[in-house]
Amino acid sequence: xxxxxxxxxxxxxxxxxxxxxxxxxxxxxxxxxxxxxxxxxxxxxxxxxxxxxxxxxxxxxxxxxxxxxxxxxxxxxxxxxxxxxxxxxxxxxxxxxxxxxxxxxxxxxxxxxxxxxxxxxxxxxxxxxxxxxxxxxxxxxxxxxxxxxxxxxxxxxxxxxxxxxxxxxxxxxxxxxxxxxxxxxxxxxxxxxxxxxxxxxxxxxxxxxxxxxxxxxxxxxxxxxxxxxxxxxxxxxxxxxxxxxxxxxxxxxxxxxx
Amino acid sequence: xxxxxxxxxxxxxxxxxxxxxxxxxxxxxxxxxxxxxxxxxxxxxxxxxxxxxxxxxxxxxxxxxxxxxxxxxxxxxxxxxxxxxxxxxxxxxxxxxxxxxxxxxxxxxxxxxxxxxxxxxxxxxxxxxxxxxxxxxxxxxxxxxxxxxxxxxxxxxxxxxxxxxxxxxxxxxxxxxxxxxxxxxxxxxxxxxxxxxxxxxxxxxxxxxxxxxxxxxxxxxxxxxxxxxxxxxxxxxxxxxxxxxxxxxxxxxxxxxxxx
Numbered sequence: 001x002x003x004x005x006x007x008x009x010x011x012x013x014x015x016x017x018x019x020x021x022x023x024x025x026x027x028x029x030x031x032x033x034x035x036x037x038x039x040x041x042x043x044x045x046x047x048x049x050x051x052x053x054x055x056x057x058x059x060x061x062x063x064x065x066x067x068x069x070x071x072x073x074x075x076x077x078x079x080x081x082x083x084x085x086x087x088x089x090x091x092x093x094x095x096x097x098x099x100x101x102x103x104x105x106x107x108x109x110x111x112x113x114x115x116x117x118x119x120x121x122x123x124x125x126x127x128x129x130x131x132x133x134x135x136x137x138x139x140x141x142x143x144x145x146x147x148x149x150x151x152x153x154x155x156x157x158x159x160x161x162x163x164x165x166x167x168x169x170x171x172x173x174x175x176x177x178x179x180x181x182x183x184x185x186x187x188x189x190x191x192x193x194x195x196x197x198x199x200x201x202x203x204x205x206x207x208x209x210x211x212x213x214x215x216x217x218x219x220x221x222x223x224x225x226x227x228x229x230x231x232x233x234x235x236x237x238x239x240x241x242x243x244x245x246x247x248x249x250x251x252x253x254x255x256x257x258x
Numbered sequence: 259x260x261x262x263x264x265x266x267x268x269x270x271x272x273x274x275x276x277x278x279x280x281x282x283x284x285x286x287x288x289x290x291x292x293x294x295x296x297x298x299x300x301x302x303x304x305x306x307x308x309x310x311x312x313x314x315x316x317x318x319x320x321x322x323x324x325x326x327x328x329x330x331x332x333x334x335x336x337x338x339x340x341x342x343x344x345x346x347x348x349x350x351x352x353x354x355x356x357x358x359x360x361x362x363x364x365x366x367x368x369x370x371x372x373x374x375x376x377x378x379x380x381x382x383x384x385x386x387x388x389x390x391x392x393x394x395x396x397x398x399x400x401x402x403x404x405x406x407x408x409x410x411x412x413x414x415x416x417x418x419x420x421x422x423x424x425x426x427x428x429x430x431x432x433x434x435x436x437x438x439x440x441x442x443x444x445x446x447x448x449x450x451x452x453x454x455x456x457x458x459x460x461x462x463x464x465x466x467x468x469x470x471x472x473x474x475x476x477x478x479x480x481x482x483x484x485x486x487x488x489x490x491x492x493x494x495x496x497x498x499x500x501x502x503x504x505x506x507x508x509x510x511x512x513x514x515x516x517x518x
Contacts, residue, residue, distance in 0.1 A: 147340075147342055149338045149340065149342055150342045150344075152307070152310075152312055152336060152338075153336045153337075153338075153342065153410075153411070154359060155312055155330045156310040156311075156312060156330055156331065156332075156334045156335075156336050156420070157332065157334075157335075157356050157359045157360050157414070158330060158331075158332035158359065158360060158361075159359045163359055167344075167355065167358065167359070168344065171344070171346050172344075172346075174346070246346070248345045248346045248394060248396070249345070
């Protein structure tokens with residue numbers, strides 16, 4: 001049992017290693033040009049060689065992403081509570097939000113650059129714009145799907161809408177919120193990097209564009225991998241928080257029911 | 259004393275207005291155990307919401323102790339088919355929820371928390387859940403969850419307990435166990451009960467009075483007094499008079515279903 005469990009725990013490592021091995025083998029076997037697809041060994045060599053620019057720019061991307069994401073969390077929760085509170089606001093705002101979310105953020109970046117200039121502000125705002133929507137929708141859904149019978153129980157006790165929100169609505173939104181945070185943080189990286197690619201002085205996106213124009217494909221891929229690592233780490237951090245803060249949501253799925 | 263006087267409730271449905279109740283008249287004495295039985299979809303649950311003031315009648319009046327019900331009454335405890343306990347709270351915390359909402363407990367909640375905890379523990383002991391106070395709802399069986407739900411509906415000592423098929427999702431043995439739990443709680447505290455159910459044996463075992471509703475639009479078509487002496491034992495269910503009463507109720511419901 002113990003052994004089986006550890007095999008399961010190590011599965012992510014096996015799969016990742018296997019992916020890189022197949023990648024490497026394919027590159028060598030089919031003699032793929034480095035300029036088309038660099039082999040993992042070349043990418044790792046580039047990572048070692050350019051470790052300082054990669055680290056420096058990763059740090060810029062990380063902080064712009066986190067800043068944008070933090071704004072998205074604050075505004076997302078606030079708007080989610082407002083939208084989940086009232087059916088009228090929900091109906092009125094929903095089409096607007098869908099429309100807003102359907103606009104490709106790539107198309108918005110040039111506008112942001114015009115407004116705020118080249119730099120970190122457009123990256124922060126793009127990260128915010130792209131990760132904002134899932135948070136609002138999930139918080140609002142969590143609030144709007146409170147069991148009507150439970151609401152009746154509380155209303156028959158004389159509970160106000162605010163009471164129901166505090167005692168039931170907000171706690172039960174926890175699992176929805178954490179689900180949204182995990183999706184949102186990975187999206188925030190996408191937003192920040194898209195913005196850096198279009199116009200920035202720093203960040204992994206900027207580094208990749210420069211490396212690309214110098215035909216340094218291994219460095220471009222090294223940038224991609226450092227982004228992937230950051231995304232996985234942030235996701236994992238939120239997953240750990242989720243496990244700790246809304247543990248009941250995981251265990252109650254095994255509930256006796258009824 | 260709960261009085262429904264010629265109450266009609268109509269609400270807009272998808273295919274035009276739906277009349278859930280039509281001219282329903284019902285009296286429940288203070289401290290009485292009343293059961294409402296009827297075919298499914300006869301507006302029994304609507305009746306519950308009317309009495310607790312969660313919805314207002316289209317015409318007619320609902321009054322409790324002589325005062326017309328105009329908004330959610332603040333004296334009622336409710337329990338439903340699903341226990342609806344909050345999964346992030348322990349059983350004890352779930353039971354104490356009403357005390358965080360209902361006055362005068364609410365005002366004193368943080369100050370008298372220890373006393374309230376003792377009160378909740380005492381109630382949990384009555385229903386046999388004393389040892390499970392610190393468990394979470396999802397760690398317990400359906401019957402245990404329903405016991406906790408009953409405690410939650412009684413912790414603030416309501417004058418009125420509204421039960422909407424509270425035992426319908428339980429197996430037969432657990433259900434009979436919980437009948438006895440409810441019987442004992444009622445005999446100890448003396449609150450008024452309105453029990454909505456489609457289990458005729460349940461109604462006959464627990465209630466003083468059984469009201470039979472017709473199919474939609476719902477109306478009380480018959481009211482039967484239950485003659486069995488209290489305290490009742492489960493053995494009463496196997497007496498000839500009991501079986502006879504259940505049979506007659508059964509025929510009455512078959513008749514109103516036919517009419518629909």
